[in-house]
Amino acid sequence: MESKQIAELIKERFPTEVRKIKEFRGQVSITVGKERVKDIIRYLHDTPELYLDYLQDLCGVDYLEKKEVRFEVVYHLYSMRHRHMIRMKAEVPEGDCSIDSVTGIWAGANWHERECYDMYGITFKGHPDMRRILLPEDWEGYPLRKDYPLKADLGEMEWKGYREVMETAEKNKGYEVR
Amino acid sequence: MSGRELKTKELTLSLGPQHPATHGVLRLVLDLDGETVVKCTPHVGYLHRGTEKLAEHRTYMQVIPLTDRLDYISSMANNVGYCVAVERLFGIEPPERAKYIRTIMSEMTRISSHILWLGTHALDIGAMTVFLYSFREREWLLDLFEMTCGARLTVSYGRIGGVRNDVTQEFLDRLYKFTEEFPGRIEEYETLIDQNRIWLQRTKGIGILSAEEAINWGLTGPTLRGSGVPYDVRKYAPYDAYDKVEFEVPIGKNGDVYDRYRCRMEEMRQSNRIIKQCIEKMPKGPILTPDAPKFTLPPKDKVLADMESMIHQFVLITKGPMTAPEGEIYSAVEAPKGELGFYIISDGTGRPYRMRLRSPSFVHASVLPRLCEGSLIADVVANIGTIDIVLGECDR
Numbered sequence: 001m002e003s004k005q006i007a008e009l010i011k012e013r014f015p016t017e018v019r020k021i022k023e024f025r026g027q028v029s030i031t032v033g034k035e036r037v038k039d040i041i042r043y044l045h046d047t048p049e050l051y052l053d054y055l056q057d058l059c060g061v062d063y064l065e066k067k068e069v070r071f072e073v074v075y076h077l078y079s080m081r082h083r084h085m086i087r088m089k090a091e092v093p094e095g096d097c098s099i100d101s102v103t104g105i106w107a108g109a110n111w112h113e114r115e116c117y118d119m120y121g122i123t124f125k126g127h128p129d130m131r132r133i134l135l136p137e138d139w140e141g142y143p144l145r146k147d148y149p150l151k152a153d154l155g156e157m158e159w160k161g162y163r164e165v166m167e168t169a170e171k172n173k174g175y176e177v178r
Numbered sequence: 179m180s181g182r183e184l185k186t187k188e189l190t191l192s193l194g195p196q197h198p199a200t201h202g203v204l205r206l207v208l209d210l211d212g213e214t215v216v217k218c219t220p221h222v223g224y225l226h227r228g229t230e231k232l233a234e235h236r237t238y239m240q241v242i243p244l245t246d247r248l249d250y251i252s253s254m255a256n257n258v259g260y261c262v263a264v265e266r267l268f269g270i271e272p273p274e275r276a277k278y279i280r281t282i283m284s285e286m287t288r289i290s291s292h293i294l295w296l297g298t299h300a301l302d303i304g305a306m307t308v309f310l311y312s313f314r315e316r317e318w319l320l321d322l323f324e325m326t327c328g329a330r331l332t333v334s335y336g337r338i339g340g341v342r343n344d345v346t347q348e349f350l351d352r353l354y355k356f357t358e359e360f361p362g363r364i365e366e367y368e369t370l371i372d373q374n375r376i377w378l379q380r381t382k383g384i385g386i387l388s389a390e391e392a393i394n395w396g397l398t399g400p401t402l403r404g405s406g407v408p409y410d411v412r413k414y415a416p417y418d419a420y421d422k423v424e425f426e427v428p429i430g431k432n433g434d435v436y437d438r439y440r441c442r443m444e445e446m447r448q449s450n451r452i453i454k455q456c457i458e459k460m461p462k463g464p465i466l467t468p469d470a471p472k473f474t475l476p477p478k479d480k481v482l483a484d485m486e487s488m489i490h491q492f493v494l495i496t497k498g499p500m501t502a503p504e505g506e507i508y509s510a511v512e513a514p515k516g517e518l519g520f521y522i523i524s525d526g527t528g529r530p531y532r533m534r535l536r537s538p539s540f541v542h543a544s545v546l547p548r549l550c551e552g553s554l555i556a557d558v559v560a561n562i563g564t565i566d567i568v569l570g571e572c573d574r
Contacts, residue, residue: 024505025266054393054409057508057519057536066525076508076521076536080393080409087508108396111544119230134223134573143231150235 003028006050006086014040019091029087031072037090038100044077044086045105052077052086055102058112060120061089064146070094071122075102092122101127119144136161188216191555195224199302199559202569204543206562208555215558218550220543225573233533237498238264238338239475241533246332248518248537249571251294252287254323255513257336262417263509263520264338268502270470274419275463276340281419282353282456283326283335284511285449289360290319291514292442292449299439299563300371303380308370315363318356325349339474340466350457357454364446381436385549385561388433395548396541399516400445401565404430404438411512423455435564442566473499498528515539515566539572 004023007030011018017040020031032040044052056076063070071092078085092099101124102109113124114133121142123130132139139159141148194205203224209217229248233241245260246253258280265272272280297312320330326345327335335342371377387397392405402409410427412420428444430437466474475494476487493500504526510519516538525531542565549561 025269025507027507029506055396056510056517057521057534059521059534059536061523061532061534074521074534076519080407083414087506106396107391107394107548108541108544111540115540134226136223143228148231150231 001084003086029089031089034090034092034099041102051081052079054078054080055106055108058109060116060122062146073099098123098125100125103127204569213554215550215553218547220546223573225569229574230533233530237528243334246334249568250331252291252514253333254283254287258284259511259518260520261336261338262511263522266509267507267522267524268473270339270467270473272340272467273464274461276465277419278456278460279341279345282453285452286319288449288514289446290316292446295566302559302563305371305377308367322353339470344465354457357450360450380560384435384557385564386434395545398538400438400441401542404441405433406431411510411517423452425452435560438564472501502526535574537571539567543567543572
């Protein structure tokens with residue numbers, strides 16, 4: 001099925017949820033509200049003629065001052081059986097930074113959602129293990145947000161683990177390594 | 179022991195991050211009941227370098243060296259993956275010769291990655307000799323990489339709209355000689371382990387994943403195909419010259435460690451076949467697309483001789499393409515480990531607004547608890563080996 005048709009089907013089924021359908025270079029993205037995202041995905045996954053059984057990717061995007069709703073969670077869905085795909089984006093406002101988890105549908109969503117939380121601070125409701133994944137557990141801030149600087153001299157604000165390593169290095173400076 | 183009861187308790191064991199069998203810096207916290215793994219918690223991120231954040235602050239051109247350092251043993255495939263994604267975003271097409279060169283390079287990387295995997299995987303499970311043999315051929319391939327672009331691992335050879343430089347006839351001749359000899363070498367590896375009773379016992383029936391389950395976990399590449407799903411990006415969404423060459427996608431049946439091993443061995447044969455066809459069919463012509471001057475670098479000899487081209491190169495390198503289209507694209511290639519996806523959002527400036535990397539190793543590492551829980555601790559090592567992860571790509 002063409003991606004465009006899939007988008008139309010979603011629109012037919014969930015008319016109040018769909019915000020926008022956009023096509024670029026043959027790839028269709030459909031933007032939806034976050035309230036019923038789990039229902040929509042369940043529908044896409046279970047309907048035999050769609051059967052989007054493979055979650056290619058799940059990630060967050062920060063549209064700081066670019067769009068009205070700041071965050072988006074992007075799902076890339078693919079069907080191994082029918083060989084069609086669609087990109088679905090769920091809008092997540094900054095004030096209520098959470099969305100339903102899809103780990104119940106795809107086991108593979110687990111780490112993607114943890115990474116999304118790690119990098120953007122979007123929490124996933126119903127996730128079995130909502131912890132940071134790539135960064136240390138006591139890290140502050142969400143690095144992929146657009147207002148997080150690429151480079152900064154933090155001094156005392158530097159991450160504790162890094163300060164400890166530097167202090168140890170300073171202490172051991174006098175010793176000669178043989 | 180009359181009158182006294184033996185007390186048993188669960189033991190927590192931290193495997194890694196410094197452990198030879200974890201292939202990098204992966205840490206697994208294992209809760210053990212005797213020899214059986216009750217719970218497995220992977221910890222990743224030790225190699226996190228913030229590639230996605232860095233990419234947002236670099237021009238499209240400058241991201242290429244960052245992609246080298248993802249899966250650092252198959253950097254050619256990463257380069258190609260990134261370039262294909264950006265080309266699709268810009269709507270440009272590399273010339274035929276460049277496509278063939280890229281296909282050759284991707285397949286060479288696949289062979290060298292699989293050889294490394296075979297050597298280390300066998301070493302982990304106790305078959306030491308294979309390692310020595312497999313590194314012999316890997317060296318051959320790395321020498322060929324060095325011959326083309328001067329680097330053995332972090333090659334940065336791909337360019338948006340083509341490749342950095344043309345391959346020489348000598349390179350093609352030597353590579354052709356390799357393709358003639360390599361099938362014999364695969365047979366050599368197989369003689370060492372294929373019928374080996376220890377190898378069979380350590381791999382057959384271990385780490386079984388059904389087809390549905392493997393898809394549900396989002397596995398790709400040989401790890402998925404071992405379970406019998408013929409999903410291969412090269413066939414499903416061809417890029418470069420893959421639609422012009424003949425090859426088969428080997429699949430397994432039982433979805434265990436042994437089947438995934440068989441898949442990778444067959445894949446090497448197919449890669450060899452692809453390289454051979456590419457050398458035979460390779461057309462002559464330019465290696466960088468000339469009809470998209472706004473996006474691609476001018477040829478080097480022109481840059482050195484002509485003012486206009488030099489200015490053009492300077493602007494492209496420092497500011498990026500001035501007329502990048504606004505839009506977003508998800509593009510995937512079949513890297514040796516699995517599906518390597520790039521999701522690039524462009525806001526019309528010379529830098530990507532967001533570049534998301536869907537790395538196969540990250541997804542594959544997430545399946546470890548499923549594979550290890552309930553199995554013996556000795557099989558944990560076999561399971562880490564069979565999903566073929568590289569932590570540079572997992573942590574990005």
